Amino acid sequence: MTQIDYSAFDIPGRSRGILDVFRYRYLLRLLIGKSTSLRYRNSVLGWFWSYVRPTVQFLVYYLVVGQILQLHKQVPFFPLYLFSGLVLVNLFNETLADATRSIVANKALVRKIYMPRELFPLAAIVGAFTHFLPQLAVLLFVSLLFGWLPSLLSVGLVLAGILLVVAFVVGLGLFFSAVNVRFRDASNVVEIIRTVATWSVPILYTWSMVYERATEFPWLFHLYMSNPLAVAVELFHHAFWGSIPGVLAEDPAPANLGWPPEFGWYVAASLGVIVFALVIGQFVFRRAERTFAQDL
């Protein structure tokens, strides 16, 4: 009997989790290319839809919240305020939905060929991210029309905001894509999260309104602002909307909102939430991954 030197062997089906993605970046690139090139296959207007949907959404909110509910009286440049937050919420919603579906959508592959399964949610997230870029371009353009001047600080805030959202979605996406394999209910839970997400961050109102209502329950406001998405939206607000001095009709003083009090702590808290989501997401994913092939 030959003495077996196990060090030369691999254990099939074991991956190093999300870090393996770097080793498989060529495959990741192809998977992303596949999802982006297939997204609007057989549609006449194609990528145009990536602009139409957010535009319609923006117009609806603008008319209802800005004009009918008169928020534009309290928020100068309300369209810019709304749009700079909305693009980020859209990014969150799209990436989370695609990530959740990713494992089940790639059923045929997961069942038959082994590769690090983290690739699927990640490819879905990056694929959905490409649809955020046109929206960001529109936002930049609109901001310039409002007299916005790009600065190093605003670029930094934008990048930080995007990073927070994407990192948060990676954690959530790993978790929900794995749970979705056994319990398709997960996609319904995600549907609810997406609906709530739009209203849980200050885009259709301002953080100061929440602050005023929550004076008796400060922890409520702490909780509200510890949401990574809320922090990211505030970063975006300050990068675009906040850097243009806005004046309201009745008051000559600049009416732009400053940072929420103790914003540094909220940034720290949201980073904590993200790390927690990533750790739990990866842990659950790895546990569930073992039975993906037999559960699909």
Place this chain on the structure above:
Amino acid sequence: MPTTQPQPRIVVEHVSKWFNKRSTRSMKDAFINIIRRRAVRATQFQALDDVSFTIGEGESVAVMGLNGSGKSTTLKLVSGVLEPDEGRVFTRGKVAGLIEVGAGFHPDLTGRENVFLNAAILGMSEKETRARFDEIVAFSEIGDFIDQEVKHYSSGMFMRLAFSVAIHVELDVLLVDEVLAVGDAPFRAKCNAKLKELAAQGVTMMVVSHSKGQVKQLCTRGIVIRKGRVVFDGPIAEALEVLETQ
């Protein structure tokens, strides 16, 4: 002097695998079962029971058995798609499978895009794929259709291209599962010739097949599995006899 001896390519040690016969399909079901104190992870049945074997470098081994005997499960454990519940599986070198060829193909992509995507799925780099692209297309006999969307292919063309990609992957261990019912007789002959050529080059093969003729041509050793247990492991001719007497 154990280290001078050639190391095996595949080691399967005391592997057992259970499958759940699930009674829960949703959170609601799971919740109800918890309340009623019924098992959430319902009954199990054993697909593999203490399976052990070693496949050496350059060996061609057929895994045989009736439907449901656990041979495909064995293959999936070696490929890493499934994990053993007990025991261990080791592989050395690059393992790729002709497991249900075409799993990674997308009907809306062109033949060319699919070749690159599937080569990457099977572990090839961009450079390797480019270097072998012409060879892959030539072997598949697809010709000008390579830039058509795969959904416009006939099923034969589809399988030929898929098989061609899989067989041109640079690898040390090839796992073959029931794929050679592919295409017409001339193409099957071509595939068998290609597999033999690979075996002659020292590629280790693990074949799951019902086709006695093919197994006899390709493999020198047979492992017979019956109800999740290895009942025979030895020369292919004897293995086929054991299979007949089941």
